[in-house]
Amino acid sequence: MQEPFGRQRPKLVTEPPGPESRRAAERLARVESRNVTYLADDWPVFWEKAVGSNVRDVDGNVFLDLTSAFGVAFLGHRPPALDEALAEEPLIHGMGDVHPPRRKVDLLERISEIAPFENAKTLLANTGSEAVEGALKTTGLASGRPGIVAFQGGYHGLTLGSLAVTERAHFRGPFVDRAYDGVTFLPFPDRDPSAVLERLESVLREGAPNGDPIGTVLVEPVQARGGVRRAPDGVMAELSSLARKAGALVIADEIYTGLGRCGAWFASSLVGLRPDVVCIGKTLGAGLPISACVASGEIMDAWPPSEGEAVHTSTFLGHPLACGAAVRALDVIEREGLADRSAEIGASLLGALRAGLRDQPHVREVRGLGLLIGIDLSGSTGVGDGMGVLAAEALLARGVIALPAGDRGEVLELSPPVTITTNQIDFALEAIIGVVQELA
Ligand SMILES: Cc1ncc(COP(=O)(O)O)c(C=O)c1O
Structure with a gap:
């Protein structure tokens, strides 16, 4: 019997990208700023519909999505929780910081x-x-010190404020003069952690490159887009202690790792990081755009009260549809124990990948936490630039959507929906192992 769309193995009716995707690419090239979508002979496919772990493109090809579309579809694409939230919501748009939608209060609670x-x-x-x-505004206000420590390989976004703390030259290069320059970037402490912690201690003492005293240490508990990098046990706890001792506040960027993805509400709790502020997003809206920065009342109250004109807000803040979807998403994650399920499926997938890729010369390491897994293809030599890109392209040809990660595109990153089926996982394993063998 055919599984319903969402639980299917891939089924390709054209070689991807098919003719309709190619036509859409031609139209796109004429009208979108050229820095955005990568267009090549074998990339991309244009999506038309997505449910569960399946995506159908404009040519009718059915793919298996191992990315959750940038980590968003933890509950699967278009989960029932989202449809229920949309169906019950009488309000499409409100006035977030003036006459707020009630749904905003529901979500904040x-x-x-x-x-x-x-x-x-x-x-x-x-x-x-x-x-x-x-979060950066919050810790700046609460610590009274503008300087920031962030980590090489970290990804925190590309708006000017978040770009200031995202180190990768590819993103920063053209805009370096516009970004705040009180940021010290340290190596992520997955390698040589003692040296990194020593440097952290001295930067906390001496301040940022522009002389600003450090009030913030910003870190992902597990670097996601940076290549699924984890520090050894005990390092994140030590990092938190050093920051605290120096009077700096720790922001955990859990936008990718949080809300069940890594096997707990917050990956910080799994790696020993003790944050003062946490950022969440992606999974939160079950597919609708919403994010949050959360802290203790004491830290948040560093903000002045609104006296009629909010000091920080935006037009769509507290959007009722997104808030309703987020409440439902959090309920489902809790009620169905999806963080635990992510830990279980993730551990078994990690084990199977390690076993299946054991003797492959390109594979330096297979690592991860819950359903955030990276296959480091930089081999024993440490040279593997673009190998994750090649693997992702080869997987697309087999009907599997995956993304490269790491500063040099040397990692194949997997972050499938927690609702992925055993049958789909079996297919994914065979495809990934096959593709990596072909790279050898
Ligand atoms: C850890 C982390 N922080 C921040 C961001 C930026 O989020 P957005 O692209 O929604 O602005 C991302 C996006 O991938 C991320 O992975």
């Missing part, structure tokens, strides 16, 4: 319940970058 803080308070936003900017 729900976030307070899961937050790792006493009396948590939240600043809502629409995208991950904005949540990071809100």
Whole structure:
């Protein structure tokens, strides 16, 4: 019997990209700023419909999505929770910071319940970058010190405020003069952590390159787009202690890792990171754009009260549809134990990939936490530039959507929906192992 769309294995009716995708690419090239969508002979396919772990493109090809579309579709694409939220919501748009939708209060209360803080308070936003900017403003106000420590390989967004803390030259290069220059970038402490912690201690003492004293340490508990990088046990706890001792506040950017993806509400709790502020997004809206920065009431109250004109807000803040979807999403994650399920499926997928890729010369390491997994293809030599890109392209030809990660595109990143079926996982495993073998 045919599985319903959402639970199917891939089925290609054309070689991707098919003729309709090619036509859409030609139209796009004429009208979109050319820095955005990568267009090549074998890339991209244009999506038409997505449910569960399946995507159908404009040519009728059915793909298996191992990305959750940038980590968003943790519950699967178009989950029932989203449809229910849309169906019940009488309000399409409200006045977030003036006459707010009631749904905004529902969501803020729900976030307070899961937050790792006493009396948590939240600043809502629409995208991950904005949540990071809100967090940076918050810690700047609460610490009274503008300087920031962030990490090489970290990805926090590309708006000017978040770009200032995203180190990769590819993104920063043309705009370096416009970004705040009180940021020290340290190596991510997955390699040589003692040296990194020593440097952290001295930067916390000596300040940022522009002389600003450090009030913020911003870190992803597991670097996601940076190549699924994890520090050894104990390092994140030590990092938190050093920051605290120096009077700096720790922001955990959990936009990718949070809300179940890594096997807990917050990956920080799994890696020993003790944040003062947490950023969430992606999974939060079950497919609708919404994000948040969350902290204890004490830290959030560093903001002045609104006296009629909000000091920080935006047109779509507290959007009722997105808030309703987020409440439902959080309920489903809790009720169905999806963080635990992510830990279980992730551990079994990680084990199967390690076993299947054991003897492959390109594979340096297979690593991950929950359903965030990276296959580092930089081999024993450490040279693997673009290998994750090649693997992602080869997978697309087999009907599997995956993305490269890492500063040099050397990692194949997997972050499938938690609703992925065993049958789909079996297909994915065979395809990934086959593709990596072909690269050898
Ligand atoms: C850890 C992390 N922070 C921030 C962002 C930026 O989020 P957005 O693209 O929604 O602005 C991302 C996006 O991938 C991310 O992975």
